[in-house]
Amino acid sequence: MKQNLLDLDREGLERFFADELGEKRFRAHQVMKWIHHRHVTDFEQMTDLGKALRAKLHERAQVRVPQVQFEKPSADGTHKWLLAMDGSNAVETVFIPDKGRGTLCVSSQVGCGLNCTFCSTATQGFNRNLSTAEIIGQVWVAARHLGNVPHKQRKLTNVVMMGMGEPLMNFDNVVRAMSVMRDDLGYGLANKRVTLSTSGLVPQIDRLAEVSDVSLAVSLHAPNDELRTRLVPLNRKYPIAELMEACVRYAQRKRGESVTFEYTLMKGVNDQPEHARELIRLMRDFDNRLQMKDAAKVNLIPFNPFPGTRYERPDDAAIRRFQKLLNEAGRIAPVRRTRGDDIDAACGQLKGQVMDRTRRQSEFRKRLQQGGAGAVA
Numbered sequence: 001m002k003q004n005l006l007d008l009d010r011e012g013l014e015r016f017f018a019d020e021l022g023e024k025r026f027r028a029h030q031v032m033k034w035i036h037h038r039h040v041t042d043f044e045q046m047t048d049l050g051k052a053l054r055a056k057l058h059e060r061a062q063v064r065v066p067q068v069q070f071e072k073p074s075a076d077g078t079h080k081w082l083l084a085m086d087g088s089n090a091v092e093t094v095f096i097p098d099k100g101r102g103t104l105c106v107s108s109q110v111g112c113g114l115n116c117t118f119c120s121t122a123t124q125g126f127n128r129n130l131s132t133a134e135i136i137g138q139v140w141v142a143a144r145h146l147g148n149v150p151h152k153q154r155k156l157t158n159v160v161m162m163g164m165g166e167p168l169m170n171f172d173n174v175v176r177a178m179s180v181m182r183d184d185l186g187y188g189l190a191n192k193r194v195t196l197s198t199s200g201l202v203p204q205i206d207r208l209a210e211v212s213d214v215s216l217a218v219s220l221h222a223p224n225d226e227l228r229t230r231l232v233p234l235n236r237k238y239p240i241a242e243l244m245e246a247c248v249r250y251a252q253r254k255r256g257e258s259v260t261f262e263y264t265l266m267k268g269v270n271d272q273p274e275h276a277r278e279l280i281r282l283m284r285d286f287d288n289r290l291q292m293k294d295a296a297k298v299n300l301i302p303f304n305p306f307p308g309t310r311y312e313r314p315d316d317a318a319i320r321r322f323q324k325l326l327n328e329a330g331r332i333a334p335v336r337r338t339r340g341d342d343i344d345a346a347c348g349q350l351k352g353q354v355m356d357r358t359r360r361q362s363e364f365r366k367r368l369q370q371g372g373a374g375a376v377a
């Protein structure tokens with residue numbers, strides 16, 4: 001079977017060129033630039049490669065990108081793609097332009113097995129992890145659409161691993177894809193412009209700290225264990241105290257980088273003043289542990305309802321009241337504007353097309369209970 005070059009980061013590509021093609025490293029670099037800077041997938045168009053090398057590449061390799069099944073621009077500039085990953089599954093990727101920056105929200109799995117009770121993706125079940133090619137392929141599709149040129153015309157400035165799936169459940173593929181995002185021969189994004197958002201897999205947060213320098217965001221959503229377990233069932237395995245300790249360790253390894261805590265506000269569930277006060281205490285403790293002001297950043301996300309959900313969005317007054325309590329405690333807590341809600345691209349609304357593999361899903365949960373995500377390849 002031909003090697004999909006999108007599955008390889010710089011190191012993997014160099015190895016493939018040396019071991020499989022008997023070619024020098026710089027040839028791998030040339031090809032990487034063709035793929036990620038110029039969005040070329042046909043070896044014939046890679047004009048600075050010799051004829052013999054192009055023939056070898058035809059024989060042994062390919063550049064297979066996800067197929068756009070559907071795309072939809074929103075009135076506010078947000079753009080959503082539905083990308084076919086195989087015959088029966090598709091994931092969603094969303095580009096959100098804002099003042100001076102453009103953020104791409106990338107998916108890491110087809111569906112998700114973690115069952116957060118407020119999440120639209122969770123209602124679709126879980127099918128499989130995305131490959132590195134399928135993850136970086138989302139960036140490739142968006143970059144080509146935007147006419148993004150790394151280091152020159154940079155329209156895609158940030159990537160958040162916040163789409164469908166729990167990225168740390170697909171550790172190796174996600175880390176490899178993030179390495180291409182940050183590579184100068186890839187998309188050239190600075191470490192802090194690539195953010196991995198997790199629901200709180202403690203061992204994998206520690207593992208991530210060892211291999212990557214990306215920004216960390218944590219889907220907290222509740223300030224105490226009783227409530228968080230109801231919203232994010234994974235909390236039963238990794239309660240808040242353990243999760244916060246892992247975040248402290250991550251920030252310490254990153255020499256004082258802040259961690260962002262995402263808090264989706266749901267009416268009458270976690271939007272009361274007592275919740276704000278508990279959250280403030282939690283954030284203050286985090287700052288104290290790191291001896292750094294604003295080590296913990298909070299993002300408030302008004303819930304985006306989807307068909308069949310039991311949760312509601314709080315009214316604007318309740319959102320403002322919650323934010324004001326945090327502000328009065330000296331904490332900056334921006335409320336994320338709802339973007340792309342006319343195309344169901346708002347946070348927590350990504351759905352894609354998932355062939356749920358129920359048997360696989362229960363296996364997946366069993367493995368999670370036994371040994372964490374590391375046990376799931």
Ligand code: SF4
Pocket residue numbers: 112113114115116119120121122163164165166199219
């Ligand atoms: S919120 Fe994230 S981790 Fe939780 S079910 Fe949805 S996609 Fe999975």
